[in-house]
Amino acid sequence: MRVVKEAEERKEEILDVAEKLFGTKGFDNTSTGDILEEVGIARGTLYYHFKSKEEILDGVIDRMTEHMMAEAGKIARNQELPVLERLTKALLSFNVETPIGNEVVEQIHRPQNALMHQKIQETLLTGIDPIITELVEEGIRQGIFYTDYPAEVVEMTMLYANTAFDSIDTADLSPAELEKKIAGFIYNVERLLGTEKGSLQAALMKIFHRSET
Amino acid sequence: MRVVKEAEERKEEILDVAEKLFGTKGFDNTSTGDILEEVGIARGTLYYHFKSKEEILDGVIDRMTEHMMAEAGKIARNQELPVLERLTKALLSFNVETPIGNEVVEQIHRPQNALMHQKIQETLLTGIDPIITELVEEGIRQGIFYTDYPAEVVEMTMLYANTAFDSIDTADLSPAELEKKIAGFIYNVERLLGTEKGSLQAALMKIFHRSET
DNA sequence: TTTTGTCGACCGACTATCTGTCGGTTATTA
DNA sequence: TAATAACCGACAGATAGTCGGTCGACAAAA
Numbered sequence: 001m002r003v004v005k006e007a008e009e010r011k012e013e014i015l016d017v018a019e020k021l022f023g024t025k026g027f028d029n030t031s032t033g034d035i036l037e038e039v040g041i042a043r044g045t046l047y048y049h050f051k052s053k054e055e056i057l058d059g060v061i062d063r064m065t066e067h068m069m070a071e072a073g074k075i076a077r078n079q080e081l082p083v084l085e086r087l088t089k090a091l092l093s094f095n096v097e098t099p100i101g102n103e104v105v106e107q108i109h110r111p112q113n114a115l116m117h118q119k120i121q122e123t124l125l126t127g128i129d130p131i132i133t134e135l136v137e138e139g140i141r142q143g144i145f146y147t148d149y150p151a152e153v154v155e156m157t158m159l160y161a162n163t164a165f166d167s168i169d170t171a172d173l174s175p176a177e178l179e180k181k182i183a184g185f186i187y188n189v190e191r192l193l194g195t196e197k198g199s200l201q202a203a204l205m206k207i208f209h210r211s212e213t
Numbered sequence: 214m215r216v217v218k219e220a221e222e223r224k225e226e227i228l229d230v231a232e233k234l235f236g237t238k239g240f241d242n243t244s245t246g247d248i249l250e251e252v253g254i255a256r257g258t259l260y261y262h263f264k265s266k267e268e269i270l271d272g273v274i275d276r277m278t279e280h281m282m283a284e285a286g287k288i289a290r291n292q293e294l295p296v297l298e299r300l301t302k303a304l305l306s307f308n309v310e311t312p313i314g315n316e317v318v319e320q321i322h323r324p325q326n327a328l329m330h331q332k333i334q335e336t337l338l339t340g341i342d343p344i345i346t347e348l349v350e351e352g353i354r355q356g357i358f359y360t361d362y363p364a365e366v367v368e369m370t371m372l373y374a375n376t377a378f379d380s381i382d383t384a385d386l387s388p389a390e391l392e393k394k395i396a397g398f399i400y401n402v403e404r405l406l407g408t409e410k411g412s413l414q415a416a417l418m419k420i421f422h423r424s425e426t
Numbered sequence: 427t428t429t430t431g432t433c434g435a436c437c438g439a440c441t442a443t444c445t446g447t448c449g450g451t452t453a454t455t456a
Numbered sequence: 457t458a459a460t461a462a463c464c465g466a467c468a469g470a471t472a473g474t475c476g477g478t479c480g481a482c483a484a485a486a
Contacts (some may be wrong), residue, residue, distance in 0.1 A: 049416055148397075148400060164368065
């Protein structure tokens with residue numbers, strides 16, 4: 001049976017299925033055949049809308065990150081809240097805001113998904129870091145933080161957080177070890193931002209405990 | 214023509230070719246057929262020595278990192294040199310010590326090589342970080358550094374350096390931007406290690422300029 | 427109202443390529 | 457000369473991407 005839909009609608013359908021499958025089975029272990037079958041279309045149709053499997057992955061990631069960045073940007077620009085609170089909320093939005101995306105994030109770090117991980121990392125770095133850096137600079141102007149290199153601090157922090165605190169690396173840590181890793185992270189971020197010991201404790205802890213679900 | 218060799222020798226031959234090809238064309242773009250052809254053996258022979266293509270990659274990486282770690286370990290244990298010098302030399306050994314490995318490092322960060330990158334990252338993290346951490350702890354005992362979380366500082370620093378200063382990410386930076394990135398990195402490491410501003414300048418600069426070849 | 431033409435969406439058989447397997451063969455060594 | 461380690465290459469199975477052709481909606485012409 002032949003069903004015709006508008007290109008945009010079909011594309012979304014394909015991305016929906018792809019996102020689910022990539023998240024469940026990983027990118028390498030998901031064949032284009034799996035996608036075809038679940039969407040209910042023929043090979044030719046898939047390749048009519050996307051020119052390669054990798055382009056589908058790009059599509060999935062773009063959709064995810066666009067959503068996350070829009071959310072984070074909105075929070076960051078809300079001048080009514082204090083900087084520290086905006087910072088916390090913006091960071092939180094990455095962990096919880098996307099209920100579908102989360103499944104994906106869970107799977108990102110399996111070896112087979114290295115490509116996916118790297119692509120997300122790249123997108124986040126160019127999309128989110130500027131937003132966070134902006135906030136840090138505002139904090140500097142307000143005297144909350146102090147550093148000569150806000151952009152570099154953010155890059156270092158985000159990059160580390162994004163790969164060090166993933167589900168695989170943290171899975172084989174005891175609760176105590178994880179606690180220490182988090183404590184060390186907070187300690188280090190405080191040093192990087194030139195704030196007093198303990199000043200970020202409360203704000204950053206919120207992030208980790210929320211993300212543990 | 215049939216040539217028989219001892220398993221170890223054949224394995225090395227295969228790894229030599231694989232290392233070269235993975236470095237040149239990337240892991241995904243190198244087929245097992247390419248390897249067979251260049252080594253001059255049949256399919257069956259390859260799979261007699263390695264049970265999968267991924268195991269070949271693991272073999273290549275293991276060989277590389279073993280060499281690097283042995284070198285770094287030797288330097289770190291040389292009690293005659295001051296800590297700071299040992300630290301510098303140990304870090305230097307990763308960049309220059311392996312003339313073959315370097316080609317690979319050049320290619321690691323292309324998207325197709327995400328898997329390779331991740332595997333190296335993982336091995337370095339479990340193999341090299343302890344060596345460096347040991348040095349940092351010695352520095353702390355000597356009063357050169359100060360931090361409550363030496364292992365976490367090292368993990369953060371190594372992980373960041375390893376992905377932020379790769380050939381792809383730095384390729385599209387202007388010399389001035391790269392300079393700033395390096396300066397920011399040094400500034401941040403000094404803060405993390407609790408040393409005075411400028412105290413690591415000389416030592417760390419040596420690393421970056423040596424690695425630029 | 428009916429016919430015809432256009433074009434975007436869709437189909438599925440086919441190709442090319444690749445990884446891993448297996449039964450059988452050759453060289454070496456005890 | 458018998459056992460075994462190393463080797464061979466045809467083959468199976470899977471997968472990504474291609475291509476010529478089809479279908480259906482919609483609009484213009486009859």
